[in-house]
Amino acid sequence: MSSPLVQKPRLHFPERPQFSGFMKPCRVETEVPNLEVYGEIPEDIDGTFYRVMPDPQFAPFIEDDPWFNGDGNISAFRLKNGQASFQQRFVRTEKFTREREVQRALLGKYRNKYTDAVEFKIRTTANTNIIHFNGRLLALKEDAPPYSMDSETLETHGLYTFDGQLPSLTFTAHPKFDPRTGEMICFGYEAKGDGTPDVCYYRIAPDGKFLETVWLTAPVVAMIHDFAVTENWIVFPIIPQVCDIERLKQGGEHWQWSPETPFYIGVLPRKGGKPTDVKWFRYQNSFPGHTANAYEDASGSLIVDLGLSDKNVFFWWPDAQGNAPEPSTIHSQLMRFTIDPRAAILDLTNAEVLHNGNSEFYRIDDRFATQPHKHCFFDLMDPSLGTDFPAIAPQLGGGYPLYNSLAHLDLETRKTEVYFPGRTHMVQEPVFIPRRGSSEEGDGYLLALVNNYSSMGSELHLLDTKDFTKAKAVILLPVRLRQGLHGNWVDSEDLKPRAA
Numbered sequence: 001m002s003s004p005l006v007q008k009p010r011l012h013f014p015e016r017p018q019f020s021g022f023m024k025p026c027r028v029e030t031e032v033p034n035l036e037v038y039g040e041i042p043e044d045i046d047g048t049f050y051r052v053m054p055d056p057q058f059a060p061f062i063e064d065d066p067w068f069n070g071d072g073n074i075s076a077f078r079l080k081n082g083q084a085s086f087q088q089r090f091v092r093t094e095k096f097t098r099e100r101e102v103q104r105a106l107l108g109k110y111r112n113k114y115t116d117a118v119e120f121k122i123r124t125t126a127n128t129n130i131i132h133f134n135g136r137l138l139a140l141k142e143d144a145p146p147y148s149m150d151s152e153t154l155e156t157h158g159l160y161t162f163d164g165q166l167p168s169l170t171f172t173a174h175p176k177f178d179p180r181t182g183e184m185i186c187f188g189y190e191a192k193g194d195g196t197p198d199v200c201y202y203r204i205a206p207d208g209k210f211l212e213t214v215w216l217t218a219p220v221v222a223m224i225h226d227f228a229v230t231e232n233w234i235v236f237p238i239i240p241q242v243c244d245i246e247r248l249k250q251g252g253e254h255w256q257w258s259p260e261t262p263f264y265i266g267v268l269p270r271k272g273g274k275p276t277d278v279k280w281f282r283y284q285n286s287f288p289g290h291t292a293n294a295y296e297d298a299s300g301s302l303i304v305d306l307g308l309s310d311k312n313v314f315f316w317w318p319d320a321q322g323n324a325p326e327p328s329t330i331h332s333q334l335m336r337f338t339i340d341p342r343a344a345i346l347d348l349t350n351a352e353v354l355h356n357g358n359s360e361f362y363r364i365d366d367r368f369a370t371q372p373h374k375h376c377f378f379d380l381m382d383p384s385l386g387t388d389f390p391a392i393a394p395q396l397g398g399g400y401p402l403y404n405s406l407a408h409l410d411l412e413t414r415k416t417e418v419y420f421p422g423r424t425h426m427v428q429e430p431v432f433i434p435r436r437g438s439s440e441e442g443d444g445y446l447l448a449l450v451n452n453y454s455s456m457g458s459e460l461h462l463l464d465t466k467d468f469t470k471a472k473a474v475i476l477l478p479v480r481l482r483q484g485l486h487g488n489w490v491d492s493e494d495l496k497p498r499a500a
Contacts, residue, residue: 009104010059016398018067022451023397023482026055026073028088032478035084039473041462042082042445044436048151048495049077049447049460051429051487052139054127057096058105061117066316067398067483069110071096072127072139072147074154075481077447077460080492084460084475091126091139091147092156111143111254113194122159128173129486132494133184134208136160142173142189142225151495165210168200169193173486174290176229179367182206185234185270189224194254195245197221201234201268214273219264219280223255228294228304229270230370233341235304236266237288241317255317257324259285265348267302267341281339283348287313289332292362295372301340305376307360308335308351313401327400331358334378334409355409355416357382360401361429365441374411375442375465379403379427380418388423392453399483402426406448406461408468417468419446421461424454431489445472447489449481456480 013019054070062069072091077084090096098118099106108115113123124144131138138146138160148160170188177184184204191200199216218224222242228235240261243254263283289307297303309332311325318324336352358381364373380403383389387404396402406419406427421427430448438444446463460475 007061010061013056013059014063014065016064017396018065018398021395021397022453022456022480023067023399024480025057025070026053026479026482027057028479029090030479031085031087033085035086035478036476037082037084037473038476039462039471040082041079041084041473041475042464045433045445046080047078047433047489047491049079049431049487049489050130050132050137051075051077051449051484052127052130053482053484054125055090055482056105057090058099058103060105060107062109062115066110068127069107070125070127070482072125072141074130074137074139074149075484075487076154077475086477087154088479089154091149093124093126093147094120094122095125109251109253111194112248112251114249115251127485129488131175131488132490133175134206140171140173140175143170145169145171151490162204162208162210167202167210167213168198172224172227174226176227176369177366178229178370180370183211185229187224187227187234187236189218190221190243191215194248195221195243199224199236199266201273203271212271214268214275216266216268216275216278218266220258220261222258222261226288226290226306228291228306230294230296230302232270232296233294233302234266234268234270234273235291235294235302235339236268237291237306238264238266239288240285241312241314253317255314257312257314257317257319259319261285263288265304265337265339267339279341279343279346281346281348283337283351286310287332289313289360290362292334292376292378293364293369293373295370297338300342301338303372304337304339305354305362306335306337307332307362309333315400330401332360332401333357334359334362334376354411354414355407357407357416358403359407360403363430363432365432365434365444367434367439368441373441376409376411377430377432377446378407378409379429380405380407382418385418385420386423392424392426395453395456396426397483406430406446406463408442408446408465419461419463419469419471421450421471422452424452426451426453427461428484429486431487433489449484451483
């Protein structure tokens with residue numbers, strides 16, 4: 001394999017869907033106050049919506065580089081006194097700074113260091129999630145430790161290992177927070193390096209001190225993108241996208257869909273667990289998506305709500321024969337598993353469909369995380385709503401999966417409310433904002449970034465959960481933002497270190 005450094009750098013992005021239309025790289029760092037607002041931002045909203053998108057600063061030397069592989073670009077949408085402002089900066093990862101120095105791409109294939117132009121110490125792009133913990137922002141991708149950033153300036157402070165306490169080489173993109181204790185519950189998979197079956201679980205106190213660490217061995221080296229936490233248990237859903245170190249060394253993909261591998265669900269005591277305590281439950285081959293929440297019922301069984309598809313959602317990583325589903329055929333549903341952690345039989349045969357629509361990116365009122373919840377909010381794709389697919393199809397790009405509406409499911413009544421933003425709009429992951437002064441679950445606002453394919457512009461749509469089907473405010477953004485991954489709302493009161 002010839003080194004890309006002896007070749008001329010690509011001066012434009014490849015003619016691929018993931019770099020075209022709405023998915024053309026943004027590559028903007030800016031700060032814009034007083035955004036245009038149509039409607040009204042309630043005065044009781046005071047905080048910041050942080051989100052991240054993969055956004056390559058340079059054209060890759062990998063022709064069909066997946067959109068997942070772009071540099072982490074953090075957006076901060078600040079809402080206060082009925083007004084909105086916008087700020088955006090790249091995470092200064094090792095990859096980003098070294099590529100900027102030489103003005104060309106140096107990173108090779110997604111999570112394959114053997115295809116890089118140079119050797120990196122930490123090759124992460126920090127492009128999957130952004131959270132706030134103990135007075136700092138943490139930009140996350142599950143292949144490395146976080147990068148720490150300033151919550152006001154978005155300046156990158158550097159790689160963050162919790163003052164040297166981080167035991168694993170990797171850190172989840174979806175840590176969970178216990179609203180009662182303030183703990184951050186985390187894990188890393190491939191925790192001893194690429195192709196290793198090791199999973200490292202750890203709990204972190206609100207002041208950043210590690211409380212315990214448990215090393216596990218997974219039944220297969222595969223992706224564990226998200227997980228779930230109850231008051232007493234941890235749940236690890238394993239996606240049957242498997243890694244083989246020899247394939248990596250030969251320049252292949254990190255992930256390959258395995259239709260023969262079951263959907264494993266690991267269950268471990270949350271406190272005081274030992275490696276021998278983990279149980280790996282099995283369900284039919286399927287693709288687990290993001291979790292909504294998990295809790296324990298009166299009998300001690302675990303109630304786990306998550307998205308599930310019978311097809312390979314990450315179709316750009318096909319199976320060994322090159323088979324992958326056509327994107328429009330992929331259908332993910334909100335499902336509920338009931339798991340007895342004391343069971344001797346580990347085969348799961350039944351899962352309840354909570355909502356039969358094509359859905360993903362589930363969010364709850366985080367004040368009820370790890371506890372029984374009544375309300376679930378999510379992205380929904382419902383073609384019957386009237387989306388003008390012929391008009392917008394040429395501009396969609398490669399940011400699949402796409403969703404055309406936001407939904408609110410009442411889990412007690414099983415009734416669904418739907419917000420449809422328009423015939424030429426697609427929605428991204430929502431965040432929930434509690435209404436100030438209210439302790440009622442689900443009472444507040446839903447905020448989501450929306451792609452407007454008519455104007456080719458990005459918008460923030462704000463909904464009041466008491467009047468869900470219409471927007472309270474639409475905020476126009478000064479730049480077009482690519483399909484992002486995840487983000488979180490942080491109230492202004494929480495933008496400071498928590499007392500020990």
